[in-house]
Amino acid sequence: MAKILVIDDERAIRSTLKEILEFEGYEVVTAENGKSGIEKAAEGIDLIYSDVKMPETDGIELLTAIKNDDKLQAIPVVMISGHGNIETAVEAIKLGAFDFIEKPIDLNRLLVTTKNALDNHTLSQKLGEKNEEIKKLKNLVQKREMIGKSEAIERVRDIIAKVAPTEARVLITGQNGTGKEVVAHLIHDNSPRSTQPMVEVNCAAIPSELIESELFGHVKGSFTGAVKDRAGKFEQANGGTLFLDEIGDMSLAAQTKVLRALQENEITRVGSDKPVKVNVRVLAATNKDLQTEIAEGRFREDLFHRLNVIPITVPPLDERKEDIPMLVDYFAQQICKEQGWKTKSFAADAVKALQNRTWKGNIRELRNVVERLIILSGDTITAADVQTFA
Numbered sequence: 001m002a003k004i005l006v007i008d009d010e011r012a013i014r015s016t017l018k019e020i021l022e023f024e025g026y027e028v029v030t031a032e033n034g035k036s037g038i039e040k041a042a043e044g045i046d047l048i049y050s051d052v053k054m055p056e057t058d059g060i061e062l063l064t065a066i067k068n069d070d071k072l073q074a075i076p077v078v079m080i081s082g083h084g085n086i087e088t089a090v091e092a093i094k095l096g097a098f099d100f101i102e103k104p105i106d107l108n109r110l111l112v113t114t115k116n117a118l119d120n121h122t123l124s125q126k127l128g129e130k131n132e133e134i135k136k137l138k139n140l141v142q143k144r145e146m147i148g149k150s151e152a153i154e155r156v157r158d159i160i161a162k163v164a165p166t167e168a169r170v171l172i173t174g175q176n177g178t179g180k181e182v183v184a185h186l187i188h189d190n191s192p193r194s195t196q197p198m199v200e201v202n203c204a205a206i207p208s209e210l211i212e213s214e215l216f217g218h219v220k221g222s223f224t225g226a227v228k229d230r231a232g233k234f235e236q237a238n239g240g241t242l243f244l245d246e247i248g249d250m251s252l253a254a255q256t257k258v259l260r261a262l263q264e265n266e267i268t269r270v271g272s273d274k275p276v277k278v279n280v281r282v283l284a285a286t287n288k289d290l291q292t293e294i295a296e297g298r299f300r301e302d303l304f305h306r307l308n309v310i311p312i313t314v315p316p317l318d319e320r321k322e323d324i325p326m327l328v329d330y331f332a333q334q335i336c337k338e339q340g341w342k343t344k345s346f347a348a349d350a351v352k353a354l355q356n357r358t359w360k361g362n363i364r365e366l367r368n369v370v371e372r373l374i375i376l377s378g379d380t381i382t383a384a385d386v387q388t389f390a
Helices: 011-023 034-041 059-067 086-094 107-141 151-163 180-189 211-216 252-264 290-295 301-307 321-339 348-355 362-376 383-389
Strands: 003-007 027-031 047-051 077-081 099-102 170-173 198-202 241-245 266-268 275-277 281-286 310-313
Touching: 003 011, 003 034, 011 027, 011 107, 027 034, 034 047, 034 059, 047 059, 047 107, 059 077, 059 086, 077 086, 086 099, 099 107, 151 180, 151 310, 170 180, 180 198, 180 241, 180 281, 211 252, 211 266, 252 266, 252 301, 290 301, 321 348, 321 362, 348 362, 348 383, 362 383
Parallel strands: 003 027, 003 047, 047 077, 077 099, 170 281, 170 310, 198 241, 241 281
Antiparallel strands: 266 275
């Protein structure tokens, strides 16, 4: 049975709408003002009818609050008014109202609008569930792979296999382009949290003045531009995994708050004094020597020890060159598939030439070179092609 909320400061209007809608088989709850309506909207409501003109919080303010709330914004809202005009109706629709009805309310219009709004809400919910299913299937299909059989990479695989089923925090270190993100995804994908979200934060890409809001969220009005409440990455990852990439670039102020979140399993949004409980597994990665950063006062030692429960160092490509043939073959197949081309092959002398190079950019650089060779060379890539284009 659909549950409908009627919000109007006139008792007679509330009672009339309640009686009509209940006669049609709907469950109806009422509220006499916008403030009370917002509170009742969180009680599993499927449709809201709201008057426009009300004391304190009016209908437009209520509509704005509903549409700015991540948990409530999917509820269809129909505005009703005895002072209707085109401008008000247009404003309501722009703000996300499903429809606008003038008083006195026509019975047929009311029932048709109710059916359409509820049908639309049901369809939206089903599409949302289907999209989530598709997202989960894509995640299963797109699981990362660690390519190679070298002793160095087998050691990393062994640690991943042991640590993934646990709740232990992991600190992944290594040069840029070695595959630290792949290691983090493999840990998550093989953990009990694999069906829950893995949320990634590139700490180096977020300005220091915004990192706290990004991680912990904020409340409306807490700073210029904070037009609505927003959940941070910790809350988004609740039940799953939070991957803090390039954590060595995080500001000391943000490090202090992360440390507190790890100690107490709770965060506080910027501008709020209400703690929020979170249940996340934290994985972190960096290309920096954190011991040096600690010695120079740029990284908290206590946070380092909180994160460094299980250390994993991803080896540079120059220390696992025996994996290059497998990597080249893997990237060639992947790139050609993406482009819709027949897979190109690499001659033995081309692979040997690639093994003889120094790879400062590691696997990321190797993939770029393979893509360049595939685009610029013939069906079979030779050592001459490597010398010319790589």
